[in-house]
Amino acid sequence: GQQLNQSPQSMFIQEGEDVSMNCTSSSIFNTWLWYKQDPGEGPVLLIALYKAGELTSNGRLTAQFGITRKDSFLNISASIPSDVGIYFCAGQFYYQLIWGAGTKLIIKP
Amino acid sequence: GAGVSQSPSNKVTEKGKDVELRCDPISGHTALYWYRQSLGQGLEFLIYFQGNSAPDKSGLPSDRFSAERTGGSVSTLTIQRTQQEDSAVYLCASSSYRGPNYGYTFGSGTRLTVV
Numbered sequence A: 001g002q003q004l005n006q007s008p009q010s011m012f013i014q015e016g017e018d019v020s021m022n023c024t025s026s027s028i029f030n031t032w033l034w035y036k037q038d039p040g041e042g043p044v045l046l047i048a049l050y051k052a053g054e055l056t057s058n059g060r061l062t063a064q065f066g067i068t069r070k071d072s073f074l075n076i077s078a079s080i081p082s083d084v085g086i087y088f089c090a091g092q093f094y095y096q097l098i099w100g101a102g103t104k105l106i107i108k109p
Numbered sequence B: 001g002a003g004v005s006q007s008p009s010n011k012v013t014e015k016g017k018d019v020e021l022r023c024d025p026i027s028g029h030t031a032l033y034w035y036r037q038s039l040g041q042g043l044e045f046l047i048y049f050q051g052n053s054a055p056d057k058s059g060l061p062s063d064r065f066s067a068e069r070t071g072g073s074v075s076t077l078t079i080q081r082t083q084q085e086d087s088a089v090y091l092c093a094s095s096s097y098r099g100p101n102y103g104y105t106f107g108s109g110t111r112l113t114v115v
Helices: none
Strands: A004-007 A010-014 A019-025 A032-037 A044-049 A055-058 A061-065 A071-076 A085-093 A096-099 A103-108 B005-007 B010-013 B019-024 B031-037 B043-050 B053-056 B065-069 B075-079 B088-095 B110-114
Touching: A004 A085, A010 A019, A019 A085, A032 A061, A032 A071, A044 A055, A044 A061, A044 A071, A071 A085, A096 B043, B005 B088, B010 B019, B019 B088, B019 B110, B031 B075, B043 B065, B043 B075, B075 B088
Parallel strands: A010 A103, B010 B110
Antiparallel strands: A004 A019, A019 A071, A032 A044, A032 A085, A055 A061, A061 A071, A085 A096, A085 A103, B005 B019, B019 B075, B031 B043, B031 B088, B043 B053, B065 B075, B088 B110
16 A cells, blocks of 8 residues: 655754654655644644645745655754644645654754 | 533543543534544544544444434444544534634533543
8 A cells, every 4th residue: 555654754853953864655646745643632734735845935934845756855944942743744645644764853952 | 512522621530431422513503523632633623523424434443433413413423342543632623614614613522431
């Protein structure tokens, strides 16, 4: 079945550092999405990508949709404490979302 | 309502018991989705409703799982004869149109623990 490979599984960073995570797939998706999930909450949409090669920013977040539509990365610049959480990539397949396993972001004190 | 509401937020049940999980979508959203999230995993699609109909039930893990939606609004996910492997967070999402491009909003989930 379809699946997304997301890496890294977790990241320990210092406040102020830049963060990069990515997702790859063996399948083509027409839409890629990046979500953030805080403890005890549902995922919240950060960025949606619709076109191959598209580069989109949302504040300190930047995401790109790969040319082949089989991969995407998310960058967070100048991380702050509220960035901690789990970041998920998801590919849209008709009305379903196919999810990566998540990248847990932890900021070292 | 203003957001997607799920209840209960936490449920502990004994193995073999039945449980019902409720989702109250955003008013006017015609599409409703149930997902399951196991610890350290991404979300797993369970079922999709468009109105009261469920065009796709393919994600339901076994015949112990069923879901219904009434009045194009509230949905209930029922798990019969619960097993320990059913322990997970069950998330509901709704959207005003098919697909996540159109305001696909998640609730906070129901954390189910089967003991």
